[in-house]
Protein backbone atom coordinates (compact mmCIF):
# COMPACT_ATOMS: atom_id res chain seq x y z
CA UNK A 38 0.00 0.00 0.00
CA UNK A 39 2.62 2.45 1.13
CA UNK A 40 5.43 1.78 -1.35
CA UNK A 41 4.21 4.03 -4.20
CA UNK A 42 3.55 6.87 -1.85
CA UNK A 43 6.86 6.30 -0.08
CA UNK A 44 8.73 6.66 -3.39
CA UNK A 45 6.79 9.82 -4.13
CA UNK A 46 7.71 11.33 -0.76
CA UNK A 47 11.36 10.30 -1.03
CA UNK A 48 11.56 12.07 -4.39
CA UNK A 49 9.89 15.22 -3.07
CA UNK A 50 12.14 15.28 0.00
CA UNK A 51 15.21 14.85 -2.18
CA UNK A 52 14.07 17.76 -4.35
CA UNK A 53 13.69 19.93 -1.23
CA UNK A 54 17.19 18.95 -0.16
CA UNK A 55 18.70 19.60 -3.61
CA UNK A 56 17.08 23.02 -3.73
CA UNK A 57 18.89 23.75 -0.44
CA UNK A 58 15.55 24.23 1.35
CA UNK A 59 15.66 21.26 3.71
CA UNK A 60 15.21 22.47 7.27
CA UNK A 61 17.63 20.97 9.77
CA UNK A 62 16.75 21.43 13.43
CA UNK A 63 19.36 22.28 16.02
CA UNK A 64 18.78 20.55 19.36
CA UNK A 65 18.88 22.71 22.49
CA UNK A 66 19.57 21.02 25.83
CA UNK A 67 19.29 24.01 28.19
CA UNK A 68 16.42 26.38 28.99
CA UNK A 69 15.75 29.07 26.40
CA UNK A 70 17.75 32.17 27.35
CA UNK A 71 20.47 34.58 26.16
CA UNK A 72 23.07 31.80 26.38
CA UNK A 73 21.98 28.30 25.45
CA UNK A 74 23.63 24.90 25.16
CA UNK A 75 23.10 22.76 22.06
CA UNK A 76 23.38 18.99 21.73
CA UNK A 77 26.93 19.17 20.36
CA UNK A 78 27.93 20.62 23.74
CA UNK A 79 28.59 24.07 22.27
CA UNK A 80 27.45 27.11 24.27
CA UNK A 81 26.06 29.83 22.03
CA UNK A 82 24.43 33.23 22.41
CA UNK A 83 20.88 33.05 21.16
CA UNK A 84 19.88 35.82 18.74
CA UNK A 85 17.08 33.98 16.96
CA UNK A 86 14.43 33.33 19.62
CA UNK A 87 11.15 35.22 20.01
CA UNK A 88 12.08 35.50 23.69
CA UNK A 89 11.88 39.30 23.45
CA UNK A 90 11.41 40.02 27.15
CA UNK A 91 13.58 37.13 28.36
CA UNK A 92 10.59 35.53 30.12
CA UNK A 93 11.03 32.00 28.72
CA UNK A 94 13.04 31.02 31.77
CA UNK A 95 11.70 33.58 34.23
CA UNK A 96 11.76 32.57 37.91
CA UNK A 97 8.42 34.24 38.69
CA UNK A 98 6.60 32.51 35.86
CA UNK A 99 8.13 29.14 36.74
CA UNK A 100 7.05 29.64 40.35
CA UNK A 101 3.47 30.48 39.31
CA UNK A 102 3.34 27.44 37.01
CA UNK A 103 4.74 25.04 39.66
CA UNK A 104 2.32 26.28 42.33
CA UNK A 105 -0.58 25.75 39.95
CA UNK A 106 0.45 22.17 39.20
CA UNK A 107 -0.28 21.49 42.89
CA UNK A 108 -3.49 23.53 43.13
CA UNK A 109 -5.07 22.82 39.71
CA UNK A 110 -3.36 19.68 38.39
CA UNK A 111 -1.80 19.05 35.01
CA UNK A 112 -4.34 19.17 32.18
CA UNK A 113 -7.96 20.09 31.46
CA UNK A 114 -8.91 17.12 29.23
CA UNK A 115 -11.70 19.14 27.69
CA UNK A 116 -12.65 21.92 25.36
CA UNK A 117 -13.78 25.11 27.04
CA UNK A 118 -17.57 24.79 26.57
CA UNK A 119 -17.79 21.27 28.04
CA UNK A 120 -15.62 21.24 31.17
CA UNK A 121 -12.39 22.97 30.12
CA UNK A 122 -13.06 26.42 31.56
CA UNK A 123 -11.17 27.07 34.79
CA UNK A 124 -11.11 30.08 37.08
CA UNK A 125 -7.59 30.79 35.80
CA UNK A 126 -8.69 30.80 32.14
CA UNK A 127 -11.33 33.42 32.92
CA UNK A 128 -8.89 35.48 34.95
CA UNK A 129 -6.29 35.42 32.17
CA UNK A 130 -8.89 36.48 29.57
CA UNK A 131 -9.70 39.44 31.81
CA UNK A 132 -6.02 40.36 32.15
CA UNK A 133 -5.53 40.29 28.36
CA UNK A 134 -8.50 42.62 27.79
CA UNK A 135 -7.24 44.96 30.52
CA UNK A 136 -3.77 45.07 28.98
CA UNK A 137 -5.00 45.88 25.47
CA UNK A 138 -7.82 48.16 26.58
CA UNK A 139 -10.44 45.93 24.98
CA UNK A 140 -13.84 44.62 26.13
CA UNK A 141 -13.27 40.85 26.26
CA UNK A 142 -10.85 38.09 25.19
CA UNK A 143 -10.93 34.45 24.16
CA UNK A 144 -8.04 31.99 24.59
CA UNK A 145 -6.82 29.47 22.03
CA UNK A 146 -4.10 26.82 22.06
CA UNK A 147 -2.06 29.10 19.78
CA UNK A 148 -2.27 32.29 17.76
CA UNK A 149 -2.27 30.07 14.69
CA UNK A 150 -5.62 28.78 15.98
CA UNK A 151 -6.82 32.26 16.92
CA UNK A 152 -6.21 33.45 13.35
CA UNK A 153 -7.56 30.21 11.89
CA UNK A 154 -10.80 30.64 13.80
CA UNK A 155 -11.50 34.36 13.63
CA UNK A 156 -12.81 35.03 10.10
CA UNK A 157 -15.23 32.25 9.25
CA UNK A 158 -17.56 32.77 12.25
CA UNK A 159 -17.79 36.54 11.69
CA UNK A 160 -17.93 37.12 7.92
CA UNK A 161 -19.51 35.48 4.88
CA UNK A 162 -19.75 35.92 1.10
CA UNK A 163 -21.48 39.28 1.54
CA UNK A 164 -18.41 40.73 3.29
CA UNK A 165 -14.84 41.71 2.40
CA UNK A 166 -11.46 40.91 3.95
CA UNK A 167 -8.64 43.23 2.91
CA UNK A 168 -5.28 41.74 3.79
CA UNK A 169 -1.64 42.89 3.71
CA UNK A 170 0.39 40.71 1.32
CA UNK A 171 2.99 39.96 4.00
CA UNK A 172 0.54 38.79 6.66
CA UNK A 173 1.43 35.65 8.63
CA UNK A 174 0.64 32.20 7.21
CA UNK A 175 -2.05 31.65 9.86
CA UNK A 176 -3.97 34.73 8.68
CA UNK A 177 -3.73 33.52 5.09
CA UNK A 178 -5.06 30.11 6.12
CA UNK A 179 -7.81 31.66 8.25
CA UNK A 180 -8.95 33.83 5.34
CA UNK A 181 -9.05 30.74 3.09
CA UNK A 182 -11.55 29.11 5.45
CA UNK A 183 -13.90 32.09 5.15
CA UNK A 184 -16.26 32.81 2.24
CA UNK A 185 -15.74 36.59 2.33
CA UNK A 186 -14.50 38.38 -0.83
CA UNK A 187 -10.71 38.72 -0.67
CA UNK A 188 -8.64 41.78 -1.41
CA UNK A 189 -4.86 42.04 -1.03
CA UNK A 190 -2.56 45.06 -0.91
CA UNK A 191 1.24 45.21 -1.15
CA UNK A 192 3.00 45.39 2.24
CA UNK A 193 1.99 48.59 4.07
CA UNK A 194 1.01 50.21 0.74
CA UNK A 195 -1.72 52.70 1.62
CA UNK A 196 -2.60 53.65 -1.98
CA UNK A 197 -3.33 50.01 -2.73
CA UNK A 198 -5.28 49.64 0.52
CA UNK A 199 -7.40 52.65 -0.40
CA UNK A 200 -8.06 51.19 -3.82
CA UNK A 201 -9.17 47.89 -2.22
CA UNK A 202 -11.45 49.78 0.17
CA UNK A 203 -13.10 51.62 -2.73
CA UNK A 204 -13.78 48.36 -4.55
CA UNK A 205 -14.97 46.70 -1.33
CA UNK A 206 -17.77 49.25 -0.93
CA UNK A 207 -19.75 46.70 -2.94
CA UNK A 208 -19.72 44.41 0.11
CA UNK A 209 -21.73 44.63 3.35
CA UNK A 210 -18.94 44.72 5.98
CA UNK A 211 -15.22 45.32 5.47
CA UNK A 212 -12.34 44.05 7.65
CA UNK A 213 -8.77 45.25 7.13
CA UNK A 214 -6.25 42.68 8.44
CA UNK A 215 -2.60 43.31 9.18
CA UNK A 216 0.33 42.03 11.22
CA UNK A 217 1.45 44.65 13.77
CA UNK A 218 5.13 43.91 13.11
CA UNK A 219 6.20 42.08 9.94
CA UNK A 220 8.60 39.38 11.03
CA UNK A 221 11.10 39.42 8.18
CA UNK A 222 11.81 43.19 8.07
CA UNK A 223 10.78 44.28 11.58
CA UNK A 224 8.72 47.17 10.22
CA UNK A 225 5.40 48.10 11.85
CA UNK A 226 2.09 48.39 10.03
CA UNK A 227 1.18 52.10 9.49
CA UNK A 228 -1.78 51.76 11.83
CA UNK A 229 -2.43 55.52 12.00
CA UNK A 230 -3.01 55.66 8.25
CA UNK A 231 -4.93 52.39 8.23
CA UNK A 232 -7.17 53.81 10.95
CA UNK A 233 -7.85 56.99 8.94
CA UNK A 234 -8.74 54.95 5.87
CA UNK A 235 -10.98 52.65 7.93
CA UNK A 236 -12.99 55.67 9.09
CA UNK A 237 -13.22 57.10 5.58
CA UNK A 238 -14.39 53.82 4.04
CA UNK A 239 -16.38 52.37 6.94
CA UNK A 240 -14.17 49.35 7.65
CA UNK A 241 -13.14 47.45 10.78
CA UNK A 242 -9.52 46.58 11.64
CA UNK A 243 -7.82 43.43 12.90
CA UNK A 244 -4.18 43.55 14.04
CA UNK A 245 -2.08 40.48 14.82
CA UNK A 246 0.28 41.65 17.57
CA UNK A 247 2.30 38.41 17.83
CA UNK A 248 5.68 40.08 17.21
CA UNK A 249 4.65 43.47 18.67
CA UNK A 250 2.86 42.69 21.94
CA UNK A 251 5.29 43.18 24.83
CA UNK A 252 7.75 44.77 22.39
CA UNK A 253 6.35 47.82 20.59
CA UNK A 254 5.18 50.92 22.43
CA UNK A 255 6.74 52.30 25.58
CA UNK A 256 4.90 49.85 27.86
CA UNK A 257 4.79 47.05 25.29
CA UNK A 258 1.09 47.26 24.51
CA UNK A 259 1.86 46.92 20.84
CA UNK A 260 1.17 48.95 17.72
CA UNK A 261 -2.06 50.37 19.18
CA UNK A 262 0.08 52.04 21.86
CA UNK A 263 2.69 53.24 19.33
CA UNK A 264 0.00 54.96 17.23
CA UNK A 265 -2.13 56.11 20.21
CA UNK A 266 -5.00 53.85 19.16
CA UNK A 267 -5.20 51.91 22.42
CA UNK A 268 -8.70 50.42 22.71
CA UNK A 269 -9.82 51.67 19.29
CA UNK A 270 -9.21 48.57 17.18
CA UNK A 271 -12.04 46.04 16.77
CA UNK A 272 -9.94 42.84 16.81
CA UNK A 273 -6.44 42.08 18.14
CA UNK A 274 -4.89 38.62 18.02
CA UNK A 275 -1.65 37.60 19.73
CA UNK A 276 0.42 34.79 21.18
CA UNK A 277 1.66 33.77 24.61
CA UNK A 278 4.44 31.95 22.73
CA UNK A 279 6.74 34.90 22.03
CA UNK A 280 7.43 37.90 24.31
CA UNK A 281 4.74 36.80 26.79
CA UNK A 282 6.62 33.84 28.27
CA UNK A 283 7.14 31.69 25.21
CA UNK A 284 5.24 28.61 26.42
CA UNK A 285 2.03 28.11 24.41
CA UNK A 286 -1.31 29.78 23.84
CA UNK A 287 -2.95 32.46 21.75
CA UNK A 288 -5.81 34.89 22.06
CA UNK A 289 -8.26 37.14 20.30
CA UNK A 290 -9.28 40.28 22.14
CA UNK A 291 -11.63 43.08 21.11
CA UNK A 292 -15.28 44.07 20.96
CA UNK A 293 -17.61 42.17 23.28
CA UNK A 294 -20.01 40.86 20.62
CA UNK A 295 -17.15 39.69 18.41
CA UNK A 296 -15.62 37.64 21.24
CA UNK A 297 -19.08 36.34 22.17
CA UNK A 298 -19.65 35.11 18.62
CA UNK A 299 -16.22 33.44 18.56
CA UNK A 300 -17.10 31.52 21.74
CA UNK A 301 -20.24 30.28 19.96
CA UNK A 302 -18.81 29.49 16.54
CA UNK A 303 -14.99 29.51 16.36
CA UNK A 304 -13.94 26.00 15.42
CA UNK A 305 -10.41 25.83 16.93
CA UNK A 306 -12.00 27.02 20.21
CA UNK A 307 -14.95 24.61 20.11
CA UNK A 308 -13.03 21.55 18.95
CA UNK A 309 -9.60 21.78 20.59
CA UNK A 310 -8.37 21.38 24.16
CA UNK A 311 -8.00 24.23 26.69
CA UNK A 312 -4.53 25.40 27.64
CA UNK A 313 -3.16 23.81 30.87
CA UNK A 314 -3.95 25.68 34.11
CA UNK A 315 -0.24 26.23 34.84
CA UNK A 316 0.12 28.13 31.56
CA UNK A 317 -2.89 30.29 32.39
CA UNK A 318 -1.49 31.02 35.87
CA UNK A 319 1.93 31.96 34.49
CA UNK A 320 0.17 34.17 31.94
CA UNK A 321 -1.71 35.97 34.70
CA UNK A 322 1.54 36.55 36.60
CA UNK A 323 3.17 37.77 33.38
CA UNK A 324 0.50 40.42 32.77
CA UNK A 325 0.82 41.52 36.41
CA UNK A 326 4.58 41.94 35.90
CA UNK A 327 3.95 43.99 32.75
CA UNK A 328 1.92 46.47 34.75
CA UNK A 329 4.04 46.53 37.94
CA UNK A 330 6.97 48.21 36.21
CA UNK A 331 8.46 48.83 32.78
CA UNK A 332 11.92 47.35 33.44
CA UNK A 333 11.87 44.64 30.79
CA UNK A 334 10.36 46.81 28.05
CA UNK A 335 12.86 49.59 28.81
CA UNK A 336 15.76 47.16 28.68
CA UNK A 337 14.58 45.64 25.40
CA UNK A 338 14.22 49.08 23.81
CA UNK A 339 17.66 50.19 25.02
CA UNK A 340 19.23 46.93 23.81
CA UNK A 341 17.64 47.20 20.37
CA UNK A 342 18.66 50.85 19.95
CA UNK A 343 22.23 50.06 21.00
CA UNK A 344 22.51 47.04 18.72
CA UNK A 345 21.08 48.73 15.62
CA UNK A 346 23.22 51.87 16.10
CA UNK A 347 26.44 49.86 16.52
CA UNK A 348 25.68 47.62 13.52
CA UNK A 349 24.96 50.64 11.32
CA UNK A 350 28.15 52.31 12.52
CA UNK A 351 30.05 49.15 11.58
CA UNK A 352 28.77 49.63 8.05
CA UNK A 353 25.99 47.01 7.87
CA UNK A 354 22.89 47.58 5.78
CA UNK A 355 20.03 47.29 8.29
CA UNK A 356 16.34 47.41 7.29
CA UNK A 357 14.47 50.23 9.02
CA UNK A 358 13.00 48.62 12.15
CA UNK A 359 10.61 49.69 14.87
CA UNK A 360 10.64 46.36 16.69
CA UNK A 361 13.22 44.00 18.21
CA UNK A 362 13.82 42.45 14.79
CA UNK A 363 16.96 43.59 13.02
CA UNK A 364 17.38 42.42 9.41
CA UNK A 365 21.03 42.51 8.35
CA UNK A 366 20.77 42.70 4.55
CA UNK A 367 23.19 40.55 2.51
CA UNK A 368 21.05 40.08 -0.65
CA UNK A 369 22.90 36.88 -1.63
CA UNK A 370 21.36 33.57 -0.45
CA UNK A 371 24.61 31.62 -0.29
CA UNK A 372 26.37 34.44 1.54
CA UNK A 373 23.60 34.48 4.16
CA UNK A 374 24.17 30.77 4.85
CA UNK A 375 27.96 31.05 4.97
CA UNK A 376 27.83 34.05 7.25
CA UNK A 377 25.32 32.43 9.65
CA UNK A 378 27.50 29.33 9.82
CA UNK A 379 30.66 31.35 10.55
CA UNK A 380 28.78 33.28 13.23
CA UNK A 381 27.76 30.02 14.86
CA UNK A 382 31.41 28.96 14.94
CA UNK A 383 32.01 32.12 16.94
CA UNK A 384 29.17 31.24 19.30
CA UNK A 385 26.48 33.50 17.80
CA UNK A 386 23.28 31.69 16.89
CA UNK A 387 21.39 33.49 14.10
CA UNK A 388 19.53 32.33 11.00
CA UNK A 389 20.04 33.39 7.38
CA UNK A 390 16.80 33.74 5.40
CA UNK A 391 16.48 33.63 1.63
CA UNK A 392 13.90 32.95 -1.07
CA UNK A 393 11.10 31.82 -0.73
CA UNK A 394 10.93 33.05 2.89
CA UNK A 395 11.96 36.54 1.71
CA UNK A 396 11.82 37.91 -1.90
CA UNK A 397 14.49 36.79 -4.41
CA UNK A 398 17.72 38.75 -4.05
CA UNK A 399 16.83 39.95 -0.55
CA UNK A 400 18.65 37.35 1.55
CA UNK A 401 19.47 38.47 5.06
CA UNK A 402 20.38 37.44 8.58
CA UNK A 403 17.62 38.20 11.03
CA UNK A 404 18.79 39.16 14.51
CA UNK A 405 16.25 39.17 17.33
CA UNK A 406 17.24 41.27 20.31
CA UNK A 407 16.00 40.38 23.81
CA UNK A 408 15.81 41.91 27.26
CA UNK A 409 17.68 38.75 28.31
CA UNK A 410 20.77 40.06 26.52
CA UNK A 411 23.35 41.93 28.58
CA UNK A 412 25.61 44.53 27.01
CA UNK A 413 28.46 41.99 26.86
CA UNK A 414 26.25 39.64 24.80
CA UNK A 415 25.37 42.41 22.38
CA UNK A 416 29.01 43.46 22.08
CA UNK A 417 30.12 39.89 21.43
CA UNK A 418 27.52 39.61 18.68
CA UNK A 419 28.49 42.95 17.09
CA UNK A 420 32.20 42.05 17.20
CA UNK A 421 31.57 38.66 15.56
CA UNK A 422 29.43 40.26 12.84
CA UNK A 423 32.11 42.89 12.21
CA UNK A 424 34.98 40.39 11.98
CA UNK A 425 33.13 38.00 9.69
CA UNK A 426 31.57 40.85 7.71
CA UNK A 427 35.09 42.13 6.91
CA UNK A 428 36.39 38.66 6.12
CA UNK A 429 33.53 38.07 3.64
CA UNK A 430 33.73 41.57 2.16
CA UNK A 431 30.24 42.53 3.36
CA UNK A 432 31.62 45.63 5.07
CA UNK A 433 34.83 47.56 4.44
Ligand SMILES: *Cc1c(COP(=O)(O)O)cnc(C)c1O
Pocket residue numbers: 146147148149150152173175216220245246247248275276277278286287
Ligand atom coordinates in the same frame (compact mmCIF):
# COMPACT_ATOMS: atom_id res chain seq x y z
C1 LIG B 1 4.20 33.52 15.60
C2 LIG B 1 3.02 34.10 14.94
C3 LIG B 1 1.78 33.46 14.97
C4 LIG B 1 1.61 32.09 15.56
O1 LIG B 1 1.64 32.12 16.95
P1 LIG B 1 1.61 30.73 17.74
O2 LIG B 1 0.99 31.07 19.04
O3 LIG B 1 3.00 30.25 17.83
O4 LIG B 1 0.74 29.81 16.94
C5 LIG B 1 0.70 34.11 14.41
N1 LIG B 1 0.83 35.33 13.82
C6 LIG B 1 2.01 35.96 13.77
C7 LIG B 1 2.10 37.31 13.14
C8 LIG B 1 3.15 35.37 14.32
O5 LIG B 1 4.31 36.00 14.23
